[in-house]
Amino acid sequence: MASFRFASPALLLLLAGCVSGPDHVPPEMPLPAKFSEGGAKNIGDVSTAAWWTAYRDTRLNGLVVDGLNENLTVQQALERINAAAGGVTVAGAGSLPSLLVGASHTTSGSMGERRTASGATNISGGEANVSWLLDLFGQYRRSKESAQASLDAAYSSADVAKLTYLQDLVNSYIDLRFFQERLALSRANLKSRKETYQLTQFQLEAGAASRLDVVQAEGLVQSTQAEIPGLETNIRVAAHHIATLLGQPAGSLLGELLKAAPQPIFRGGIASGIPADLIRNRPDIRVAERNLAAATANIGVAISQLYPTITLSGSISPTYVKPAGFSGGSLTTWSFGPTLTLPIFDGGQLRANVDIAKSDAKTQYLAWKQTVLTAVEEVENALSAVRRDAQTVEALRAQVKTTQETLELSTASYKDGASSLLDVLDAQRQVSLAQASLAASIQQMAKDYVSLNVAIGGGYNPGAPRTTAPPKAS
Incomplete structure (x- = not known):
C-alpha cells in the first residue's frame, strides 16, 4: 500500500487536471438545403467580396475604402478588441x-530635555x-476560456460594425443620387410646364383658352417649384451623412457630392449561397456563438466555486x-x-450562481438560434426582392415612354384646338408620376442588392485573400 506521503502529490496532480462544468460544443440547428429562390451550391468566403463595385461607380468605391479606415463606429469596435484582449490576460493571471x-x-529619535538617548x-x-x-477545479481556466470567447466576439463585433457601415454608406449614396435624379426630373418638368403655361397665355390672348386654363397651368408650375427646395434639402442631408460616416465634418464633401451622377444600378450576377454558409459568413452569428461559448465557460467558473x-x-x-x-x-x-x-454555509448563494450561469447559457443559445433564423429570413427577403426588381424597373420604363408619348399627342392636339388643356395637364402629371416611380424603383433595386450582400455577410474585409473561391452566381 502506497504511503500518503507519495499519494498526496499524485492526488494533487489529478485534481489539478480537473475542469468543472461543461465543455462548449458549437451549436447546430436544422436548416434547409437551399434558399427558396437561391442555388444549391455554397458560396464560400464572401468577407472579401467587394460587391459595391458591381455599381461601377468609382466615387462610391473610393468612399467605401476611405470609410472603412475612418468610420468612428468601426474604430470604436476595433478599440473594444484591445479591452477584450486585456480581459484575457486578467482572467488568466489568477492561476x-x-x-x-x-x-x-x-x-x-527623540528630542527634549528628558530624552534618555x-x-x-x-x-x-x-x-x-x-x-x-x-486551480484544482479549473476556475481560472474556465475564466480564461470565457475571456477568450469574449475576445473572439469583439473581433466579430468589429466585422458587424463594418457591415453596418457599408450598408449605411452605400444606401446613403444611393439616396443621394436618387434625390439628384428627382431634382433633375423636377427641373425638366418645371421647364415643360412653364412652356405649357406660356402657351396657355397665348391661347387666352387669341381667345382659344379661358382664364381657368391659365390658372390651372400656373398652379401646376407652382406645385413643381414647391418640390425643388425639399429635394435640394434631401440631397444635402444625404451628403452630410456620408461625410459623417467618413469621420469628417458634415459639410466637407458637399462640393464633391453635389456634382450630379447617374443613379447606381448593379451589373452582375446574384449569388446567395446556401443557409449553412451564413453560420460561417455572418459576423453577428459568430458573435452570438462566441457569447454562448463565454456563457458556457462561466458555468464552470460558478461550479468550481462550490469546491x-x-x-x-x-x-x-x-x-x-x-x-x-x-x-x-x-x-x-x-x-x-x-x-x-x-465553502460550507452561504445561504445557497453559490448554487444559485450556478443556476444563473446555466440560465444565461440557455439564453445565449436561444439568442444564437434567433440570430440564425433572422439571417435566413433576411436573405430570403432580399432574394425575393432582387429577383423581381428588374421586372418592376422594366415595366416602369415602358410606362414612362407611354406617358411621354401621351403628353406629346395631347399637347399637339391642344395646339390644334382638338382637346382641352386639362388633357395636357393630366398627361404632364402622369409623366411626372411615372418618372418619379421609375427613379424610386431604381433606388429600391440598388438598395435590395445592398441588403442581399449584407444579409449573406459579404464585403467587410475587402482586399484580404479569399479563402474559398466563390461559385458562379445562381
Missing part, C-alpha cells in the same frame, strides 16, 4: 503565482510575499537596525504554508 516585493527605511536609530527592511492559488481552494503562500522579511553610536544588527523572519478554504 499564476504572484510575487510582491517591498522595501522601507525609517529614521527615528542621543542620536537616531535607522531601520532598513524589505519584504517579499509570494502566493499561488492552485475548496488551496493557496500556497510564503513571505520573507529581512530587517537591519542601526542605532546611533552602536553597531547594527539584522533580523530575518519568514513563513510558508498552505491555506485551505472550504
Whole structure:
C-alpha cells in the first residue's frame, strides 16, 4: 500500500487536471438545403467580396475604402478588441503565482530635555510575499476560456460594425443620387410646364383658352417649384451623412457630392449561397456563438466555486537596525504554508450562481438560434426582392415612354384646338408620376442588392485573400 506521503502529490496532480462544468460544443440547428429562390451550391468566403463595385461607380468605391479606415463606429469596435484582449490576460493571471516585493527605511529619535538617548536609530527592511492559488477545479481556466470567447466576439463585433457601415454608406449614396435624379426630373418638368403655361397665355390672348386654363397651368408650375427646395434639402442631408460616416465634418464633401451622377444600378450576377454558409459568413452569428461559448465557460467558473481552494503562500522579511553610536544588527523572519478554504454555509448563494450561469447559457443559445433564423429570413427577403426588381424597373420604363408619348399627342392636339388643356395637364402629371416611380424603383433595386450582400455577410474585409473561391452566381 502506497504511503500518503507519495499519494498526496499524485492526488494533487489529478485534481489539478480537473475542469468543472461543461465543455462548449458549437451549436447546430436544422436548416434547409437551399434558399427558396437561391442555388444549391455554397458560396464560400464572401468577407472579401467587394460587391459595391458591381455599381461601377468609382466615387462610391473610393468612399467605401476611405470609410472603412475612418468610420468612428468601426474604430470604436476595433478599440473594444484591445479591452477584450486585456480581459484575457486578467482572467488568466489568477492561476499564476504572484510575487510582491517591498522595501522601507525609517529614521527615528527623540528630542527634549528628558530624552534618555542621543542620536537616531535607522531601520532598513524589505519584504517579499509570494502566493499561488492552485486551480484544482479549473476556475481560472474556465475564466480564461470565457475571456477568450469574449475576445473572439469583439473581433466579430468589429466585422458587424463594418457591415453596418457599408450598408449605411452605400444606401446613403444611393439616396443621394436618387434625390439628384428627382431634382433633375423636377427641373425638366418645371421647364415643360412653364412652356405649357406660356402657351396657355397665348391661347387666352387669341381667345382659344379661358382664364381657368391659365390658372390651372400656373398652379401646376407652382406645385413643381414647391418640390425643388425639399429635394435640394434631401440631397444635402444625404451628403452630410456620408461625410459623417467618413469621420469628417458634415459639410466637407458637399462640393464633391453635389456634382450630379447617374443613379447606381448593379451589373452582375446574384449569388446567395446556401443557409449553412451564413453560420460561417455572418459576423453577428459568430458573435452570438462566441457569447454562448463565454456563457458556457462561466458555468464552470460558478461550479468550481462550490469546491475548496488551496493557496500556497510564503513571505520573507529581512530587517537591519542601526542605532546611533552602536553597531547594527539584522533580523530575518519568514513563513510558508498552505491555506485551505472550504465553502460550507452561504445561504445557497453559490448554487444559485450556478443556476444563473446555466440560465444565461440557455439564453445565449436561444439568442444564437434567433440570430440564425433572422439571417435566413433576411436573405430570403432580399432574394425575393432582387429577383423581381428588374421586372418592376422594366415595366416602369415602358410606362414612362407611354406617358411621354401621351403628353406629346395631347399637347399637339391642344395646339390644334382638338382637346382641352386639362388633357395636357393630366398627361404632364402622369409623366411626372411615372418618372418619379421609375427613379424610386431604381433606388429600391440598388438598395435590395445592398441588403442581399449584407444579409449573406459579404464585403467587410475587402482586399484580404479569399479563402474559398466563390461559385458562379445562381
